[in-house]
Amino acid sequence: MTTETKLDKPLSELLQGTLKKRLNASLRDVFGLDALRPGQEQVIRSVMDGRDTLAVMPTGAGKSLCYQLPALQLGGLTLVVSPLISLMKDQSDKLRESGIAAVALHSGLSAEEERQAIRDIDSGDSRFLFLTPERLAKADFVEMLNERDKDGKPEVQLIVIDEAHCISQWGHDFRPAFVEMLQSIKALGRPPVLALTATATPAVVADILRELDMKDAQVINTGVYRDNLRFAVEQLTNPREKRTRLLERIAALDGTGVVYCSTVAECNAIHVELVEAGIEAERYNGRMSASERTAAQDAFMENRCRVMVATNAFGMGIDKPDIRFVIHHQMPGSLEAYYQEAGRAGRDGGEAHCILLFELKDKQVQQFFLSGRYPGAETLARCADALRRLARESERKTIHAPVDALHEALPDIGVNKLRTVLLVLQDMRILRRTSKGAVTALSDGVPHDMEEAAQRFTAMAAHDREVLERMIGYAQSGQCRWRILLDYFHAHLDAARLHVSTSSMPDELDGGVCCKCDNCVSPPTVMPSPRELQQPASTPGRAVKTWHPGDAVQVRKYGAGKVELVSGDRVAVSFPDGETRTFIARYVKAARS
Ligand SMILES: Nc1ncnc2c1ncn2[C@@H]1O[C@H](COP(=O)(O)OP(=O)(O)OP(=O)(O)O)[C@@H](O)[C@H]1O
Ligand SMILES: [Mg+2]
Ligand SMILES: [Zn+2]
Numbered sequence: 001m002t003t004e005t006k007l008d009k010p011l012s013e014l015l016q017g018t019l020k021k022r023l024n025a026s027l028r029d030v031f032g033l034d035a036l037r038p039g040q041e042q043v044i045r046s047v048m049d050g051r052d053t054l055a056v057m058p059t060g061a062g063k064s065l066c067y068q069l070p071a072l073q074l075g076g077l078t079l080v081v082s083p084l085i086s087l088m089k090d091q092s093d094k095l096r097e098s099g100i101a102a103v104a105l106h107s108g109l110s111a112e113e114e115r116q117a118i119r120d121i122d123s124g125d126s127r128f129l130f131l132t133p134e135r136l137a138k139a140d141f142v143e144m145l146n147e148r149d150k151d152g153k154p155e156v157q158l159i160v161i162d163e164a165h166c167i168s169q170w171g172h173d174f175r176p177a178f179v180e181m182l183q184s185i186k187a188l189g190r191p192p193v194l195a196l197t198a199t200a201t202p203a204v205v206a207d208i209l210r211e212l213d214m215k216d217a218q219v220i221n222t223g224v225y226r227d228n229l230r231f232a233v234e235q236l237t238n239p240r241e242k243r244t245r246l247l248e249r250i251a252a253l254d255g256t257g258v259v260y261c262s263t264v265a266e267c268n269a270i271h272v273e274l275v276e277a278g279i280e281a282e283r284y285n286g287r288m289s290a291s292e293r294t295a296a297q298d299a300f301m302e303n304r305c306r307v308m309v310a311t312n313a314f315g316m317g318i319d320k321p322d323i324r325f326v327i328h329h330q331m332p333g334s335l336e337a338y339y340q341e342a343g344r345a346g347r348d349g350g351e352a353h354c355i356l357l358f359e360l361k362d363k364q365v366q367q368f369f370l371s372g373r374y375p376g377a378e379t380l381a382r383c384a385d386a387l388r389r390l391a392r393e394s395e396r397k398t399i400h401a402p403v404d405a406l407h408e409a410l411p412d413i414g415v416n417k418l419r420t421v422l423l424v425l426q427d428m429r430i431l432r433r434t435s436k437g438a439v440t441a442l443s444d445g446v447p448h449d450m451e452e453a454a455q456r457f458t459a460m461a462a463h464d465r466e467v468l469e470r471m472i473g474y475a476q477s478g479q480c481r482w483r484i485l486l487d488y489f490h491a492h493l494d495a496a497r498l499h500v501s502t503s504s505m506p507d508e509l510d511g512g513v514c515c516k517c518d519n520c521v522s523p524p525t526v527m528p529s530p531r532e533l534q535q536p537a538s539t540p541g542r543a544v545k546t547w548h549p550g551d552a553v554q555v556r557k558y559g560a561g562k563v564e565l566v567s568g569d570r571v572a573v574s575f576p577d578g579e580t581r582t583f584i585a586r587y588v589k590a591a592r593s
Helices: 011-016 018-029 040-048 065-075 086-097 112-122 133-137 139-151 174-178 182-187 200-211 238-250 266-276 290-301 335-342 362-371 378-395 402-409 415-427 450-476 481-489 530-534
Strands: 053-056 079-080 102-105 128-129 156-163 193-195 220-223 229-236 256-260 279-283 307-310 323-328 352-358 432-435 439-441 501-503 551-555 558-567 570-575 580-584 588-590
Touching: 018 065, 018 335, 040 053, 040 065, 040 220, 053 200, 065 079, 065 086, 065 156, 065 193, 079 133, 086 102, 086 128, 102 112, 128 133, 128 307, 128 501, 133 139, 133 174, 133 182, 174 182, 174 415, 200 220, 229 450, 229 481, 238 256, 238 266, 238 323, 266 279, 266 307, 323 335, 335 481, 352 450, 378 402, 378 415, 378 439, 378 450, 402 415, 402 558, 415 432, 415 551, 415 588, 450 481, 501 530, 530 558
Parallel strands: 053 193, 053 220, 079 128, 079 156, 102 128, 156 193, 220 501, 229 352, 256 307, 256 323, 279 307, 323 352
Antiparallel strands: 432 439, 551 558, 551 588, 558 570, 570 580
């Protein structure tokens, strides 16, 4: 065990003395950087102090350095849990380029590569081990790590959870394996944890702290504001118009950029369209093979193409400094997701554009995603039956690797959903998890109310809908875009009930506006008339009529149409010419009968 670097002197003394010098030397010599950025020093200090730490810092702020620098000083092994293979490969490659031994364990390795990786960990040469939460959740893997300990090899000193918002069911990227790995962290003797994320509303912060059992954590939140990002939204009413605007926008912008789509089909279609228009574009989505994706990513990173057309499978932690624009051709399902994707622009601090091409119809795509997100009563019942059957067939009623076993039995249900189901069935005491990650079926034949169990998702589904409405609210608002984002990330601080020392999130605009977004630069032209302003909306008899899909309506200039969608103060109306157009509700009148 390498204990010589363990800290037992008071922090201040150490920081003032040799440690600070060593950190600075390492910053310069290993990473080639001159100074730490705001927030980094606080996080590093907290980690060096052996405290659990949660850092909420904007995309591109330099969160990786917050674990790399202290890990080199701490000695021992640092585990870095990362949700994406591409991300862990990218980060371990970069460390190796800087001359630091790092290993990434993932499903993309051949058997021989994996054996070599484990030998590297065993030999104590590797200071960093990158892995997925699924891998860390495996009991035999933790056993392997703990075995090393007994052999006198360096122990795990620090566990880093990158993209930690994935642990929260309220986050936009919930990954059940992030919850499953918690028992492994305990089994490893619960070393200090450093959780990193760019997007956490107070509710998500509270979830991270609770799930990771970070009782005396230091929370360092440097806010989300980045003054080099210019946000803008364009309201468009049909797909053709949107594609035309996309091409116009790309032609008018300089540098490289990303175009985000919500679906694989749209990603492919837009890619073809851009290439046909003579734009050097690559594409990236989850349906492509791993080698195709790597080739596309490399081309983009090395500036061999100008535009990357991608689904949200692309981008988490992608560290390309000079992305000059991120255009959302379809909106994502939440402002967290939007901010994280848009925030990949301008990491070098130079001006960058974040543009949303908004069509109200895209709401339906998101609603479709939402409808399949949570398991219903029927899925729960099928899984419970399958588990009982598997348990009966197995020795001592124990099912090893339950997710794999279930997926083989019920291939039509996605792996992520199965993980969620297992968590629910565990809560319902239909199964019990053994210390080794297997499960045993508990009750046989006792009737359970699956409808009631499925109800637990009702609140989450309602939350998802609300979050989607906030995204739409952003798109349709006439307010400063940054103001909306800051307010969103600040909201409900009390509701989060944080019982930890939290450096509160600063409001960098001090309640003001950014002066750079589309709404600040050219305020919306559709303003209420002075008479309307004097007339409170709630005046009886003056209230704006609420529309419902299917209502027959009349709009000046366009004539008669039918309401397709209602969202906030906007109404989408379809017309006999086949077009759907969006209006502010009060400009829409009931059809003359
Ligand atoms: N103190 C610093 N001075 C200069 N550059 C830095 C500093 N710290 C980090 N960087 C650089 O900033 C870039 C972004 O860092 P990093 O990938 O860690 O961001 P991140 O906060 O993890 O973002 P994301 O949320 O997208 O994952 C990297 O190229 C890194 O080298
Ligand atoms: Mg990162
Ligand atoms: Zn603004």
